Amino acid sequence: MKIVIVGAGEVGFHIASRLALENKDVVVIDSDQQALKRLTENVDVQTLAGSGSSPTILETAGIREAEIILAVTDSDEVNLVACLVADTLSPSTKKLARLRGADFDRYHDAFKTSAPHIDTVINPDIEVVRTIERLMSVxxxxxxxxxxxxxxxxxxxxxxxxxxxxxxxxxxxxxxxxxxxxxxxxxxxxxxxxxxxxxxxxxxxxxxxxxxxxxxxxxxxxxFDKHATPVKRVMIIGGGRIGYRLAKQLEARSLSCKVIENRAARCDFLAERLDRTVVLHGDGSDQSLLVEENIHDTDLVVTLTSDEETNILASLLAKRLGAAKTITQINKFSYFSLMSTIGIEQVVSPRLSAINSILQHIRRGKVLSAISIKGEEGEVMEALALPTSDIVSKPLRKIAFPKGSMVAGIIRREKIIIPTGESIIEPDDRIIIFATREAIPGVEKILAVKLEYI
CATH class of the missing domain: 3.30.70.1450 (Regulator of K+ conductance, C-terminal domain)
Known part of the structure; x- marks a missing residue:
């Protein structure tokens, strides 16, 4: 599988790292020489300096032989143009674009049927809000x-x-x-x-x-001694794109919500567009402000500023002042392993959300969804059992699953089966598989059509 990645930022870097470990043929394009240097020093992939929206650069990268192009730069416009050019040069290449601007939300479906044809649009901001809502509910x-x-x-x-x-x-x-x-x-x-x-x-x-x-x-x-505690009062620290989206969702659920934002102009923007949310101009790590706003009566504090050190500090301060629960936005993967050590358990990441959205589209076999576990240590996948794959029509105990993987669930029409060694996967069953990073290539192999490996 050959994959062209446009953008060597955090998302591009970590997707390239993961695919390189799985022995896929990866070319990364970026105009930032420092970002490419970081890649070449740490990851065994090809790099190409230049604009990913340039036809010449895409041709040089081998777009005509690529199965997938991932356009994941920080610029929505560059990602769109890269997919437009790729669609012109190689219509059969699957195109995935990261588009974060809310103005594009209503056009996601249109991009799949018109030019530029984009097979999948990924908006990590939307995925982060969904993740926060799931964490609130469990x-x-x-x-x-x-x-x-x-x-x-x-x-x-x-x-x-x-x-x-x-x-x-x-x-x-x-x-x-x-x-x-x-x-x-x-x-x-x-x-x-x-x-x-x-x-x-x-x-x-x-x-x-x-x-x-x-x-x-x-x-x-x-x-596990975890009991339901309904969330009624939420404080959001950071009124950027994700904070605004989350506040809109909380308003739709009739929850009490406050947003603290330190940019006056952004506060005006939020106040004009939010109906029942209280918008406060101030520093979310200011102890006196948090106390004044009754942080001790708050069920959930979500820290979503663009500065993760501020998010960490604000979450720790909120917990110390009596907030029942915190969710902290982190972007640097190197911070993930430190969070539980300092008392922060619930973490969300736009970059990790983008990677999760991308993974399902680059897995061999009919993978319907894929979620990273513990940053990048493993994955849990939902896949369709193809009639010609190696996993159907025999007991699980007789299938040579790679070490570090297991089938955790079988979905057969409306029935959900928690499997045993005697369970048999039938064609068109949906299966849930846990796998460590090292086991993923082997899992891909048994999920795929046999003919691909003859």
Missing amino acids: PGAVDVGEFADGRIKFVGVYLEPGSRLAGVRLADLPAVLKDERPLIAAVVRDDQLIIPKGNNHLRAGDLVYFISEEKNLFNHLSI
């Missing part, structure tokens, strides 16, 4: 994903000290829990992602990922 969760149109949830929670599950072997869970229990699909311990087996034990402090049907979710959360 008490105690630090990670939430949805499959099968929301009927299956995959949830990450920390195992608290004193939990009855601490020290329990997975094979003994039926005896401990008795009733219907969640399927534990992955554990993060000491920054290592583990796809557990029956003889593995759970430990206090583990980040445990489990699969649950939506109807059983709150019962399963209570097993």
Whole structure:
């Protein structure tokens, strides 16, 4: 698979890194020599200096042989033109563009049918707001994903000290829990992602990922001592694009909302366009302002400024002053592993949201969605079982799944099956697979049509 990436920023860098580890043929285009230097020093990919919207540069990059072009620069206009030019030079190449401007929202579907033809438009701001709403709806969760149109949830929670599950072997869970229990699909311990087996034990402090049907979710959360706490009052620190989108969504849900923004002109913009949201001009890390605005009575504080250090500080301060819960926006992947250490558990990232949106479109086989686990340590995928793939019509125990992967769910029409070793995947089933980063190429192989590998 050959992939051309336009843009060597954070999203382009991390997508290129991941694809290079999977031995894909990647060419990255950028006019920023420093960004390309960073890539060549850290990642085994080809780089090309120049504008990704230039026909000459795209030709040189091999656009006619590429299966996919990813236009992920910080400029919506460059991404659009890159896809327009790529569509002219190589109509068969699949085109994905990151477009963050709200003005483009209503045209996403039109781009799929008109010039420039774009197969997929990715707006990470929209995805971040959806992630925040999912985290709001699942008490105690630090990670939430949805499959099968929301009927299956995959949830990450920390195992608290004193939990009855601490020290329990997975094979003994039926005896401990008795009733219907969640399927534990992955554990993060000491920054290592583990796809557990029956003889593995759970430990206090583990980040445990489990699969649950939506109807059983709150019962399963209570097993981990996580209980429903309705969110009624929300404070948003940072009134940029994402803060504005989130406030609009919260207004639609009739929730009490305040936005703190330090740019006076932006406050005017927000006040004109928001109906019931209270817009405050000030610094979200100002302790006296937070106290004045009754931070101790706030159910949720979401820090969404463009400066992640400010977000971290404001979240820590809000918790110290009595806010029940915080969600913090982070962009630097190097910060992710530090967050739980300093007491920040719920984190969102526009760049990670963009990467998750892109992944499903570059996986071989019929992958319907893909979500990163623990930054970049692994993925959980929802895929369609193709009739000619290696995984259908035989018990799971007889399928040579790569080490570090497991089938966590089977969706057959309206029925959801939590699998055992005797379960058989039928053609056109939708399956949920957890996999470590190292196992992903092998998972792709068994998901794909056999003829691709003859």
